[in-house]
Amino acid sequence: EAGVAQSPRYKIIEKRQSVAFWCNPISGHATLYWYQQILGQGPKLLIQFQNNGVVDDSQLPKDRFSAERLKGVDSTLKIQPAKLEDSAVYLCASSLDRVFANTEAFFGQGTRLTVV
Amino acid sequence: GQQLNQSPQSMFIQEGEDVSMNCTSSSIFNTWLWYKQDPGEGPVLLIALYKAGELTSNGRLTAQFGITRKDSFLNISASIPSDVGIYFCAGQAGLDSNYQLIWGAGTKLIIKP
Numbered sequence: 001e002a003g004v005a006q007s008p009r010y011k012i013i014e015k016r017q018s019v020a021f022w023c024n025p026i027s028g029h030a031t032l033y034w035y036q037q038i039l040g041q042g043p044k045l046l047i048q049f050q051n052n053g054v055v056d057d058s059q060l061p062k063d064r065f066s067a068e069r070l071k072g073v074d075s076t077l078k079i080q081p082a083k084l085e086d087s088a089v090y091l092c093a094s095s096l097d098r099v100f101a102n103t104e105a106f107f108g109q110g111t112r113l114t115v116v
Numbered sequence: 117g118q119q120l121n122q123s124p125q126s127m128f129i130q131e132g133e134d135v136s137m138n139c140t141s142s143s144i145f146n147t148w149l150w151y152k153q154d155p156g157e158g159p160v161l162l163i164a165l166y167k168a169g170e171l172t173s174n175g176r177l178t179a180q181f182g183i184t185r186k187d188s189f190l191n192i193s194a195s196i197p198s199d200v201g202i203y204f205c206a207g208q209a210g211l212d213s214n215y216q217l218i219w220g221a222g223t224k225l226i227i228k229p
Binding site: 004041045056091095104106 | 145149219
């Protein structure tokens with residue numbers, strides 16, 4: 001079974017530039033998560049999709065971050081404009097469903113973003 | 117954002133030693149998950165726990181879902197060099213929290229040469 005695919009693996013941009021990350025979840029997984037992981041910390045949820053609908057985006061800085069999952073499969077996360085403090089690893093994860101107790105999230109390798 | 121209290125923050129151990137780490141929460145969880153993250157990789161699920169008091173093993177790893185449902189423990193027996201990495205706990209409550217996973221800050225395991 002193929003895992004969660006993310007691209008690019010690494011990205012370096014200047015502050016105030018825009019950047020986009022792409023995620024392809026495990027086939028059949030209804031729930032997709034985007035996490036931000038700052039060095040030395042645990043993952044912080046940015047947004048959670050159930051199929052193509054947003055379930056939770058309470059911690060997404062909506063003035064500069066946006067995400068979509070138009071067909072309920074792939075997803076993109078965009079930052080516009082980037083700030084220095086956005087430097088982090090952006091992890092995508094997917095799970096069968098958010099509800100059932102036997103659901104676990106599987107992670108991609110992440111995109112390491114450096115804003116200079 | 118909300119996080120669990122995970123301890124210790126880091127551990128320096130000798131190869132062959134047993135390791136223990138834990139997570140505590142002020143709120144009740146229905147699910148506890150333990151992940152390991154290697155450098156440059158995403159977290160990988162080690163053990164999932166679904167019932168209070170549950171004890172589950174995965175090779176040399178054993179995890180327990182605390183009776184109070186507010187804590188969980190992970191033990192690694194006879195550590196080996198490939199155990200090095202960062203271990204995260206994550207808890208999931210229920211509908212009130214949108215089934216969101218709440219994460220600990222991680223325990224970094226370092227094996228002394």
